[in-house]
Amino acid sequence: MDVPFLSLKDVNARHADELKAAAARVIDSGWYVLGQEVAAFEREFADYCGVRHAIGVGNGLDALSLILRAYKELDMLHDGDEVIVPGNTFIASFLAITENRLVPVPVEPHPASFNIDPARVAAAIGPRTRAIMAVHLYGRLADMPALVELAQEHHLLLIEDAAQAHGAMHGERKAGAFGHAAGFSFFPAKNLGALGDGGAVVTNDSVLAARVSALRNYGSEMKYHHAYQGINSRLDELQAALLRVKLKYLDEDIALRRAVALRYRQSIHHKDIHLPSTEREEQNTWHLFVVRCTQRDALQRHLRAHGIQSQIHYPIPPHRQLAYPALHGLHLQLTEQLHEEVLSLPIGPTLREEDVDRVVDACQTFECPA
Numbered sequence: 001m002d003v004p005f006l007s008l009k010d011v012n013a014r015h016a017d018e019l020k021a022a023a024a025r026v027i028d029s030g031w032y033v034l035g036q037e038v039a040a041f042e043r044e045f046a047d048y049c050g051v052r053h054a055i056g057v058g059n060g061l062d063a064l065s066l067i068l069r070a071y072k073e074l075d076m077l078h079d080g081d082e083v084i085v086p087g088n089t090f091i092a093s094f095l096a097i098t099e100n101r102l103v104p105v106p107v108e109p110h111p112a113s114f115n116i117d118p119a120r121v122a123a124a125i126g127p128r129t130r131a132i133m134a135v136h137l138y139g140r141l142a143d144m145p146a147l148v149e150l151a152q153e154h155h156l157l158l159i160e161d162a163a164q165a166h167g168a169m170h171g172e173r174k175a176g177a178f179g180h181a182a183g184f185s186f187f188p189a190k191n192l193g194a195l196g197d198g199g200a201v202v203t204n205d206s207v208l209a210a211r212v213s214a215l216r217n218y219g220s221e222m223k224y225h226h227a228y229q230g231i232n233s234r235l236d237e238l239q240a241a242l243l244r245v246k247l248k249y250l251d252e253d254i255a256l257r258r259a260v261a262l263r264y265r266q267s268i269h270h271k272d273i274h275l276p277s278t279e280r281e282e283q284n285t286w287h288l289f290v291v292r293c294t295q296r297d298a299l300q301r302h303l304r305a306h307g308i309q310s311q312i313h314y315p316i317p318p319h320r321q322l323a324y325p326a327l328h329g330l331h332l333q334l335t336e337q338l339h340e341e342v343l344s345l346p347i348g349p350t351l352r353e354e355d356v357d358r359v360v361d362a363c364q365t366f367e368c369p370a
């Protein structure tokens, strides 16, 4: 039997009875879009994040995109404005920016954290810069105190792409509560995953919250009255009901992920496999456990031969994707190197101890080709 990268079946099987009861409640209610379940989940998720508002939307990309769109509607962003974004991120961070006719300015990460480097952000701020999009990559909080300070100093909007980092903390504050607004994803494989697509915008700004709330629903605040040209991107009642079940177990699941990460960090000692660092346990929710190896493909083949699934997050950076020919001229040395070297080991709340041992043993026996 393979060691799975992440078994969603196992993840959800633990709560099968509760999930089925929640689904039955929605089926029997006869109300499927924008009802009590979404309202309740929005309240519960806002409380969890420690913010005033959460707005359920269709997915994580729409969450990010609707934040930027709402700022445009509020006359705070305009076509052609620049948004600083990490060069090494999932393409959704870029798509949200370009979809709104804004200009992504990719910045290199700090090599120890994989997260955007505030010193390089400072250097990238120019006359057209209007916003910073921080991404808490792999579940680890970006350096938010430094980014909050930069945003304040330069009067920039600070938006968090928190799709991978539900519950990550710095001090008493959680991911989503540092910037002016944040986007979350509930894609099934995320740390808080629905059984389909889902997402949320969170913010303390009541004006922004109201605008996002209208924009996700055809630009409507009152049925059949349309103040804005909105879209249709709503979290549905079924997913909200399922997410309410799963939110109760999020902290437990994060603790289980931390235990796996700790075990890897204590037990994998290999001169060619570089482990991720983390200064404080609470800042990292270990959505992914990403190692670096100059012979990454050989390491992946070796693990494969030992029955261990691994993945690459991500093989091609956004500025090298076919979708972005205009960005092909950029050279981001560290970002490009990381994409050649990163490998994600199995991690999740249901990974068994003996499977963790198998991963450790397989790593230890890797012979790195010169």
Ligand SMILES: *Cc1c(COP(=O)(O)O)cnc(C)c1O
Residues within 6 Å of the ligand: 059, 060, 061, 062, 089, 090, 092, 093, 135, 161, 163, 164, 184, 185, 186, 187, 197, 198, 199
């Ligand atoms: C998953 C993800 C998204 C997009 O979320 P979807 O729900 O898949 O649209 C955005 N940013 C990052 C960093 C992600 O990992």
